[in-house]
Amino acid sequence: RLTQSETDKILHMEEELHERIIGQNDAVKAVSQAIRRNRTGLGNPHRPIGGFLFLGPTGVGKTELAKSLATFLFGDEDAMIRLDMSEYMEKFAVSRLIGAPPGYVGYEEGGQLTEAVRRRPYSVVVLDELEKAHPDIYNILLQVLDEGALSDNLGHKVSFKNCVIIMTSNVGAREITNKGSQLGFAAKQSEEDQYKDMRQNVMEEVKKTFNPEFINRIDEIVVFHSLSKEHIGQILDLALEDVDDKLAEKELEIELTPAAKEFLVDKGFDVKFGARPLLRTLQRELEDPLAENILVNRYPAGAKIIVDCDKEAGKLTFSGAAAKKEAVKI
Structure with a gap:
């Protein structure tokens, strides 16, 4: 029972x-x-x-x-x-x-x-x-x-x-x-x-x-259904929660602007391959640059990292409160 x-x-x-x-x-x-x-x-x-x-x-x-x-x-x-x-x-x-x-x-x-x-x-x-x-x-x-x-x-x-x-x-x-x-x-x-x-x-x-x-x-x-662009956006939110948890262990916060999220969804959407291209895009466009910036101590403990999108350059931009060093070029 x-x-x-x-x-x-x-x-x-x-x-x-x-x-x-x-x-x-x-x-x-x-x-x-x-x-x-x-x-x-x-x-x-x-x-x-x-x-x-x-x-x-x-x-x-x-x-x-x-x-x-x-x-x-x-x-x-x-x-x-x-x-x-x-x-x-x-x-x-x-x-x-x-x-x-x-x-x-x-x-x-x-x-x-x-x-x-x-x-x-x-x-x-x-x-x-x-x-x-x-x-x-x-x-x-x-x-x-x-x-x-x-x-x-x-x-x-x-x-x-x-x-x-x-x-x-x-x-x-x-x-x-x-x-x-x-x-x-x-x-x-x-x-x-x-x-x-x-x-x-x-x-x-x-x-x-x-x-x-x-x-x-x-x-x-x-x-199973094919995933729509809206679904990919929801999966991105789940993946960002995971990134947020990992950064919290380093006493860091992250916030993506709507433009940054839209950039990731657009680059990571492929109806044939589902969510996998999004996860690769997230790794390449967000996690890799973050890792480099963290390694050179760009962000002090307690910093909030703001991620935006430079549409002309076709890439994400990173800024953190009280930055210690210049950003690594990405």
């Missing part, structure tokens, strides 16, 4: 996940509902907590949602086991998941999947780029999703009942990206209707890629 604090936490799961996940309301809702079913005893007790297929282009939040789930459910972002399925394209790679047969190299080490879960039974298991795995891998996943257990090469029966299984795929990514770039331009269709049409097209791609037996074992197929 759930305690009152656990009940409150599960009820407000979406709110907590939305603190880190931007622009993916459908994904957060689908995952939260599945977790609630399991936690209230309505799910199958012999299967994993949840089995999800995350579909979407790179940089839209698939891995970030997995990390957020690990933190939410198990209190630690490191409670996540990640395997890149592009490394399991060959038939012999199946043995690497559950362990090599007797007499083969690595027999005593156990399987990369089974051993990781045996050592950390409460975890989020992420299988990235599932469509690249050898078809025989799906038979192993069917067993995990259906029975919540897997026997390794050493005869250990490893339970997955306390795991969340997340499989990610780029199947239909082009369809999602194309629709994402069109959102807001189709006057006759609402954004919700456009998403439904896009999801339907992506599901057709899924049916061509994965067999029905496998699809039917998945609790929820979650289609």
Whole structure:
């Protein structure tokens, strides 16, 4: 039975996940509902907590949602086991998941999947780029999703009942990206209707890629949206909070003008690659110059760093109260 604090936490799961996940309301809702079913005893007790297929282009939040789930459910972002399925394209790679047969190299080490879960039974298991795995891998996943257990090469029966299984795929990514770039331009269709049409097209791609037996074992197929410029602005605000926390440890404050934020969003927005270009832009345009200025002691303890934008020069400018030295040229 759930305690009152656990009940409150599960009820407000979406709110907590939305603190880190931007622009993916459908994904957060689908995952939260599945977790609630399991936690209230309505799910199958012999299967994993949840089995999800995350579909979407790179940089839209698939891995970030997995990390957020690990933190939410198990209190630690490191409670996540990640395997890149592009490394399991060959038939012999199946043995690497559950362990090599007797007499083969690595027999005593156990399987990369089974051993990781045996050592950390409460975890989020992420299988990235599932469509690249050898078809025989799906038979192993069917067993995990259906029975919540897997026997390794050493005869250990490893339970997955306390795991969340997340499989990610780029199947239909082009369809999602194309629709994402069109959102807001189709006057006759609402954004919700456009998403439904896009999801339907992506599901057709899924049916061509994965067999029905496998699809039917998945609790929820979650289609991620492409990120808009507005979403990138919200992700920037989250990233700046992290920068702010790091500077606070050095007794420094930072404030970006609207022009500076607009500059970063414009340079970091790319509908094809999601949030990743923004994070690279933030590192190059903000963090690197800040690091150089801090190294030459430009800012005394307690200084407030004001970051603005020089549009003509096409770069950010930095000024701090009671500056000790000249700024490093950037």
